[in-house]
Amino acid sequence: MYSHAFLSLRTPSPATSLPELKSDKLQTLGKWRSNFTVTVTSACTQRVVLVLHELGVEYDFIAVALMKGEHKDTSYTQDVHPFGRIPTLKDGNFQLFESRAICRYLVSKFGGTSTLNSDKQADAVQIGTLEQAISIEYSYFDPQIKALCYENVFKGYLGKGAASPDEVEKATDILTTCLDYYEALLSKQDYLTGNEFGLVDIFVMPWLPWFHVLKMDDLISGRPKFESWWKRMTARRSWQLVQESLPKTG
């Protein structure tokens, strides 16, 4: 299982042409309808790649062999990521890890007039509201969908036994509350942070196909506003470029 650990920027300024992603040996886990494929490429890496595409910044992938444990090698933990995770970003001599931090760095450096670049000149209420939305994604959405993937998919692959009913119930409860919150929010505004496409929309996007893998499509189809938002997200060119460029082996 390969994934993308380094994202090395090709140019110090936004480029107009979009790069081909390098194809490597990613395993396909499932298909969602007819038009996109779920792979094990890390959601955190996809998050950063979506921002790169949205901003039109060229980059190269440097793959790290997770299954061989390269991300736990001393050379990796000493020089690249002290916690042995992916992705990391290299921009000239500057290195950064943590996907959301990388996204905010990219937006600050290359965001220009993009709607992603919303916190420049913001007042306290706007900052508080943006940070609240980011924290909701981080606290209630991401950990729960990740836990459900681990319990229901990865545990089996890793030979770690059956899903824990308690963990599945706990994660499902909080995720459902979060989707209810998003549904109510999206009845008042077009995107998760307001009426403009923003970073939190991108933070959530990589997890969308997993609802199908987890056989939880009804959590989406039962919420018309969220489903409409989802369709708008998957119609974005950045989403399509990421999906098309992911290797399809299944």
Add this chain to the structure above:
Amino acid sequence: MYSHAFLSLRTPSPATSLPELKSDKLQTLGKWRSNFTVTVTSACTQRVVLVLHELGVEYDFIAVALMKGEHKDTSYTQDVHPFGRIPTLKDGNFQLFESRAICRYLVSKFGGTSTLNSDKQADAVQIGTLEQAISIEYSYFDPQIKALCYENVFKGYLGKGAASPDEVEKATDILTTCLDYYEALLSKQDYLTGNEFGLVDIFVMPWLPWFHVLKMDDLISGRPKFESWWKRMTARRSWQLVQESLPKTG
């Protein structure tokens, strides 16, 4: 078990006098050396209160009876916090939840020339570095110390059985890596985000006494730079005010 759910600002501008915190029925879980007491007051609430003290902003507590489930009442989840958690902040007509978001709102509104107010006018590298530090605290420090408290302390109180050795081992491993990272960082700089006291220092602070409760003091005493940082944190007036004002029943 009472805790603090609302923090309602008293004044729209910084005040010079510091408020008395209202005493309520918090349960003392342990003592750390002779000079402070650990209570079940939520670490997230303490995080916000530390910022209020640092900035000299007056506020009132409105307690919510967690053990009676008031935070799960429909009136609370509809009007105050959709996920039924604490703390929340009320500043005039503006309401906000998520402790780190509240802290950033307060810093933006009342921070002035405080070193906490570091992201105004910051460049991309400074923003990326700050967001990385915030994400490290959120990803590797907070969830692990929280998991250890749950496994080793709260499970017993809640009648949920013994700690899971797997969970304890996993959390201890990541927490240890995080403390190693902090130790290396603090050999190069005075605080967790640079040479000035910053928000990440505050985000970590409320967990400090729990190392003793968890009988993990050696994780601190074995790391001289981190221990020195810890001593500087607990010497701050904001820390002392929070500790002194917490009800002591044990």
